[in-house]
Amino acid sequence: MALRAIAGKKTLTLGLGFGPSGAAAAASFPGLGSGLHARGLVTFSLPDLPYDYGALEPAISGEIMQLHHQKHHQTYITNYNKALEQLEEAMTKGDSSKVVHLQSAIKFNGGGHINHSIFWQNLKPANEGGGEPPHGSLGWAIDTDFGSLEALVKTMNAEGTALQGSGWVWLALDREVKKLKVETTANQDPLVTKGANLVPLLGIDVWEHAYYLQYKNVRPDYLKNIWKVMNWKYASGVYEKEVA
Amino acid sequence: MGGASLLSALACGVSSSSIGAPPHSFLCPTPNRRRKSRRKVRCAPITAQFELKPPPYPLDSLEPHMSRETLEHHWGRHHRGHVDSLNARIAGTQLEEMELEDVVVASYNKGSPLPPFVHAAQVWNHDFFWRSMEPGGGGKPSGELMGLIERDFGSFERMLKEFKEAASTQFGSGWAWLAYKANRLDVGNAVNPCPSEKDNKLVIAKTPNAVNPLVWDYSPLLAVDVWEHAYYLDYENRRADYVSIFMEKLVSWDIVSSRLHIATARAAERAREDERRRREDDVEITNREAVEMYVDSDNDSEPE
Numbered sequence: 001m002a003l004r005a006i007a008g009k010k011t012l013t014l015g016l017g018f019g020p021s022g023a024a025a026a027a028s029f030p031g032l033g034s035g036l037h038a039r040g041l042v043t044f045s046l047p048d049l050p051y052d053y054g055a056l057e058p059a060i061s062g063e064i065m066q067l068h069h070q071k072h073h074q075t076y077i078t079n080y081n082k083a084l085e086q087l088e089e090a091m092t093k094g095d096s097s098k099v100v101h102l103q104s105a106i107k108f109n110g111g112g113h114i115n116h117s118i119f120w121q122n123l124k125p126a127n128e129g130g131g132e133p134p135h136g137s138l139g140w141a142i143d144t145d146f147g148s149l150e151a152l153v154k155t156m157n158a159e160g161t162a163l164q165g166s167g168w169v170w171l172a173l174d175r176e177v178k179k180l181k182v183e184t185t186a187n188q189d190p191l192v193t194k195g196a197n198l199v200p201l202l203g204i205d206v207w208e209h210a211y212y213l214q215y216k217n218v219r220p221d222y223l224k225n226i227w228k229v230m231n232w233k234y235a236s237g238v239y240e241k242e243v244a
Numbered sequence: 245m246g247g248a249s250l251l252s253a254l255a256c257g258v259s260s261s262s263i264g265a266p267p268h269s270f271l272c273p274t275p276n277r278r279r280k281s282r283r284k285v286r287c288a289p290i291t292a293q294f295e296l297k298p299p300p301y302p303l304d305s306l307e308p309h310m311s312r313e314t315l316e317h318h319w320g321r322h323h324r325g326h327v328d329s330l331n332a333r334i335a336g337t338q339l340e341e342m343e344l345e346d347v348v349v350a351s352y353n354k355g356s357p358l359p360p361f362v363h364a365a366q367v368w369n370h371d372f373f374w375r376s377m378e379p380g381g382g383g384k385p386s387g388e389l390m391g392l393i394e395r396d397f398g399s400f401e402r403m404l405k406e407f408k409e410a411a412s413t414q415f416g417s418g419w420a421w422l423a424y425k426a427n428r429l430d431v432g433n434a435v436n437p438c439p440s441e442k443d444n445k446l447v448i449a450k451t452p453n454a455v456n457p458l459v460w461d462y463s464p465l466l467a468v469d470v471w472e473h474a475y476y477l478d479y480e481n482r483r484a485d486y487v488s489i490f491m492e493k494l495v496s497w498d499i500v501s502s503r504l505h506i507a508t509a510r511a512a513e514r515a516r517e518d519e520r521r522r523r524e525d526d527v528e529i530t531n532r533e534a535v536e537m538y539v540d541s542d543n544d545s546e547p548e
Contacts (some may be wrong), residue, residue, distance in 0.1 A: 072481055164417070165417035186416065188416075207416075208473050210472060212477070216317050216321065
């Protein structure tokens with residue numbers, strides 16, 4: 001089990017009804033604000049991976065998983081917390097310029113935290129069920145909305161390959177019309193920026209840091225292989241909860 | 245395509261890769277046609293092709309700051325891929341006969357980029373980037389460049405700080421730039437109605453993905469690539485370290501100075517052109533007024 005040692009701040013619950021498994025549960029509220037509108041600021045810490053760094057090989061190397069988790073995701077969390085603290089101070093002071101100025105850092109770093117927290121859940125070692133195609137209601141929905149699982153994978157891989165620069169490709173559920181969609185977001189924009197009714201079922205990180213050490217510039221090979229460790233059980237769980 | 249034109253193409257040594265393209269103008273370019281980009285044009289091209297130009301130094305000569313492996317992938321795969329894609333995309337279009345910088349600006353399409361843009365811009369950006377570096381580079385600039393840096397940023401150190409800040413806060417993929425801005429407002433693509441000497445200055449800019457300051461009519465002087473592929477093999481996630489090393493050990497300030505020289509000359513020429521046009525407009529208005537006065541004064545006595 002990949003271990004984390006950051007102590008004591010309340011960790012992110014994903015807001016989808018799922019908490020990251022193995023996450024620390026300490027719930028202290030640091031930094032009560034001073035002033036008229038004091039509130040307890042919730043900050044975040046790195047969730048544990050539910051598998052070892054090397055467990056997704058050969059699809060994704062242990063080297064990438066460790067860097068991706070310990071450096072990239074941790075940096076998003078560190079900077080997100082910093083931005084939140086600055087935001088709280090600015091809000092307390094009524095400093096509107098500062099509040100607005102902080103929005104891009106919050107969107108970027110907060111988005112990075114949201115997206116990666118989902119991503120770790122989306123992946124599973126092959127010997128623990130990773131790659132097993134979806135059954136039940138999600139399987140039927142995929143056939144209905146895309147024709148077949150192969151067609152969905154083809155679409156997601158095409159969108160992921162075509163994405164210029166950095167971003168994510170998503171399998172989304174539009175909870176309003178109960179339909180599945182493939183969406184992309186740029187940089188660390190979370191899926192919700194594409195529509196308030198969109199629920200992420202699966203997300204694939206197509207930032208170069210997600211694959212470069214192993215696949216270099218050949219993003220299509222990364223996209224082809226990641227399906228071997230895709231955690232369809234997670235996606236099914238989210239889907240079933242939404243359509244229930 | 246007729247046999248005769250094929251023969252003439254072969255006689256002029258056109259590579260086999262360019263034969264078989266859609267019928268296009270076979271005009272041989274006139275010998276004195278000025279070419280800003282280093283695009284090699286052969287006699288009677290069936291298609292005009294942009295080429296992958298190598299960095300002006302061996303691929304291992306920037307080590308240990310930028311590894312040969314990085315150069316092999318970055319130049320040999322990424323940059324090469326953009327050249328190939330650009331040529332494929334512009335084949336048979338008007339863009340094919342344009343200089344690379346013009347292709348960049350035209351395909352940027354004032355902010356709604358067309359498909360060739362990413363490739364054209366990335367070809368230009370990478371050519372510019374390789375030439376911004378040299379083995380044993382770094383140190384500090386001098387002369388006119390240093391003077392302008394101190395004038396516009398306060399000090400070299402402050403310019404460095406701002407440059408690194410731009411590079412670090414370009415969220416996602418992109419580039420950070422030192423550029424010379426002449427007679428242009430800070431709003432992209434806007435025209436300055438009252439240009440003054442004070443508008444000519446050095447600026448630092450950051451751009452996403454393939455965008456570069458050519459689209460704002462700035463003159464780029466220096467660029468650092470902050471796409472992850474530019475530094476990941478050597479620095480992993482440590483973009484700040486990469487940018488610091490780039491500035492300390494790789495930048496060719498000689499090249500930056502010569503680019504500044506060209507930029508200031510271009511700005512001066514433009515200012516003279518604008519002044520000339522303004523004077524011509526003034527003369528035309530004066531002439532028009534004189535004619536109107538003549539007609540008015542003769543109104544009553546105009547013969548039928």
